[in-house]
Amino acid sequence: MAKHIVTLIPGDGIGPETSAAMQKVVAAAGADIEWELAEAGAHMIESCGSPLPESTIDSVHRNKVAIKGPVTTPVGTGFRSVNVALRKALKLNVNLRPVISIPGTGSRYEDIDLVVVRENSEDLYAGVEFEEGSEGAKELIEFCKEQGAGVIREDSGISIKPISITASDAIVRYAFDYAKRLGRRKVTAAHKANIMKFSDGLFLREARKVAEDYPEIEFNDNIIDAFCMNLVMDPSRFDVIVFPNLYGDIASDLCAGLAGGLGIAPGANIGPDYAVFEAVHGSAPDIAGKDLCNPTAQILSAAMMLDHLGETDCAARIRSAIRRIYREGEVVTGDIRRATNSDKPAASCTEFAAELCRILEEDN
Numbered sequence: 001m002a003k004h005i006v007t008l009i010p011g012d013g014i015g016p017e018t019s020a021a022m023q024k025v026v027a028a029a030g031a032d033i034e035w036e037l038a039e040a041g042a043h044m045i046e047s048c049g050s051p052l053p054e055s056t057i058d059s060v061h062r063n064k065v066a067i068k069g070p071v072t073t074p075v076g077t078g079f080r081s082v083n084v085a086l087r088k089a090l091k092l093n094v095n096l097r098p099v100i101s102i103p104g105t106g107s108r109y110e111d112i113d114l115v116v117v118r119e120n121s122e123d124l125y126a127g128v129e130f131e132e133g134s135e136g137a138k139e140l141i142e143f144c145k146e147q148g149a150g151v152i153r154e155d156s157g158i159s160i161k162p163i164s165i166t167a168s169d170a171i172v173r174y175a176f177d178y179a180k181r182l183g184r185r186k187v188t189a190a191h192k193a194n195i196m197k198f199s200d201g202l203f204l205r206e207a208r209k210v211a212e213d214y215p216e217i218e219f220n221d222n223i224i225d226a227f228c229m230n231l232v233m234d235p236s237r238f239d240v241i242v243f244p245n246l247y248g249d250i251a252s253d254l255c256a257g258l259a260g261g262l263g264i265a266p267g268a269n270i271g272p273d274y275a276v277f278e279a280v281h282g283s284a285p286d287i288a289g290k291d292l293c294n295p296t297a298q299i300l301s302a303a304m305m306l307d308h309l310g311e312t313d314c315a316a317r318i319r320s321a322i323r324r325i326y327r328e329g330e331v332v333t334g335d336i337r338r339a340t341n342s343d344k345p346a347a348s349c350t351e352f353a354a355e356l357c358r359i360l361e362e363d364n
């Protein structure tokens with residue numbers, strides 16, 4: 001029997017391609033993992049009636065650890081996000097996205113080393129919404145008027161933004177504990193508390209309270225718009241940054257863009273009982289099924305998973321092979337060729353994975 005059993009959710013779009021590459025690289029790094037395949041995505045609706053079958057959630061319940069590829073979410077209409085549903089079902093309140101520049105990827109900065117810690121369970125992603133013209137929307141608009149809370153136009157759709165003490169305390173505490181564990185110097189809380197006093201204001205107040213329990217770690221806060229400018233001008237001002245859900249989602253793509261693009265940005269969703277590792281990027285329908293995608297983000301997500309499983313040597317070997325492949329710059333995918341303005345031929349996803357496996361086997 002393998003040492004670890006991990007649920008593998010390939011997802012859709014480029015997910016099956018990045019997942020296959022990841023599996024090969026993890027095996028070449030010497031990790032003893034049995035993959036339990038579980039499905040999610042639009043292709044499951046016909047056979048299961050849902051894009052997120054119960055059997056997929058059961059598999060993660062059993063194995064505690066999963067790695068997934070992206071899943072397409074229809075915009076505006078159709079089913080709600082499988083990712084949000086999975087995070088809810090497994091109580092994955094933390095979204096952790098380390099952002100480290102890798103030389104050779106054409107990143108805007110060569111020395112980025114920061115960590116995005118995003119609250120994963122509430123804010124505008126709570127899924128509490130009222131469709132324009134619905135009874136609920138009408139009643140809410142009337143209620144707000146009666147309460148003197150403000151006038152909402154009658155033809156509005158409404159999404160509610162709940163921010164709780166419980167979730168804010170938990171996410172900020174996670175950020176500080178992470179900073180302490182990894183010897184990081186500073187935590188920054190990003191918010192818009194000047195405008196949203198009862199939601200972001202609460203988040204900031206809780207962040208300040210939690211910071212008092214960690215006097216050895218520097219703490220400051222930044223209004224989200226100023227944060228974006230500060231980050232783009234000088235990322236070295238930041239170390240660990242903690243966000244409510246929506247700002248964290250946007251900021252992690254921004255950070256990924258500064259550090260070499262979505263193709264190399266890994267992530268994890270972590271809760272008290274389960275952990276699901278996944279790249280920051282989506283299903284990339286424009287390149288899906290063509291063997292063009294860059295699997296680095298999912299491979300680096302697998303390295304985070306191996307750390308989580310205690311297989312730190314395998315994780316380190318994978319990170320080192322990734323640094324080498326980009327340093328050498330001979331076998332890289334099209335996104336990196338474009339980012340580095342190179343006219344050398346691009347490798348396919350399969351060729352890239354094969355070269356990484358070769359490097360890992362050579363290093364062994």
Ligand code: NAI
Nearest residue numbers: 070071072073083262263281282283284286287293294335
């Ligand atoms: P996207 O991340 O899928 O693509 C944005 C751009 O980056 C595209 O040009 C794409 O080709 C490129 N790209 C992304 N990953 C790449 C990779 N590994 N290698 C090379 N190029 C890559 O974002 P988009 O287009 O906004 O979303 C597409 C779908 O993915 C949507 O349905 C969205 O809801 C879903 N999505 C799912 C996520 C998840 O399952 N965790 C996360 C983000 C989006």
